[in-house]
Amino acid sequence: MASQIAPFSSQHLEAACRVLADTAQGLTGTQIGRLLQEVQVADSSPDMTKWKRLFNALAGAQNQHKVGNHLIMFINRAMNPVSYASNPGAFAWRRDELNVVLAFSGFYVREDGKVGYADKANTLDEARARAGRLKAALESRTVHAEVLNYCRAELMEENYFHAVFEATKGVAERIRQLSGLSGDGADLVNKAFAGQQPVLALKTLTSESEKSEQKGFANLLVGLFGAVRNPLAHAAKTNWPMSEQDALDILTLVSLIHRKLDGVTRLAAVPA
Structure with missing residues (x-):
């Protein structure tokens, strides 16, 4: 991956943070704090709800450095498959949802948990299709x-x-x-x-x-x-x-x- 990545729009960054810090399926507050420390991003609002805390931290780093690298670095660490040995379902859910969000920015999470490049998606249907046509069709029906x-x-x-x-x-x-x-x-x-x-x-x-x-x-x-x-x-x-x-x-x-x-x-x- 290139040394410098263009900054993400606030909408794309927020969507990624909402997945990573999802109330039910996302990272815990402790995990978010540890990972922010690992990517050397200041935890500027630790008392806020999880997704806002993560968004504020990554947005602050992006505004300061004028690059989008910190989100990618955070995802690479958050999606390390070793961390999901006892809970592969969590890895699958986060990867699926991140791939929908990242498709709009031209990225995707590979099976090894690392972020790679992909053709940009322009519509939600196209982004959902990246996770499989059948799965996209089932989600459109709000499948159980x-x-x-x-x-x-x-x-x-x-x-x-x-x-x-x-x-x-x-x-x-x-x-x-x-x-x-x-x-x-x-x-x-x-x-x-x-x-x-x-x-x-x-x-x-x-x-x-x-x-x-x-x-x-x-x-x-x-x-x-x-x-x-x-x-x-x-x-x-x-x-x-x-x-x-x-x-x-x-x-x-x-x-x-x-x-x-x-x-x-x-x-x-x-x-x-």
């Missing part, structure tokens, strides 16, 4: 976060077959977490949602319509496992082609299922 949690790496590689496989496996895992049950597939679904005493309920099950919805949801889950997850588990990728449109439709269905699971209530103890 649990979908991406289980197949983020596959989406980045546009590996549709395995993205769908991992996402459907994730549905079963979430049902196990919510219910305390073991097992898989139709057996797991029936124990969790079917019968007179289901472990999990979408609603109160006090009316016929609610009972009908519960039964329909269980059938939908069984169908997902039977028509999608099970064939993928037993078929070679070359024998089970997965188009981008098919993957988008299936993952959107998985997103709907996760939203339904968000509202379930655990009614019964796990059967012995």
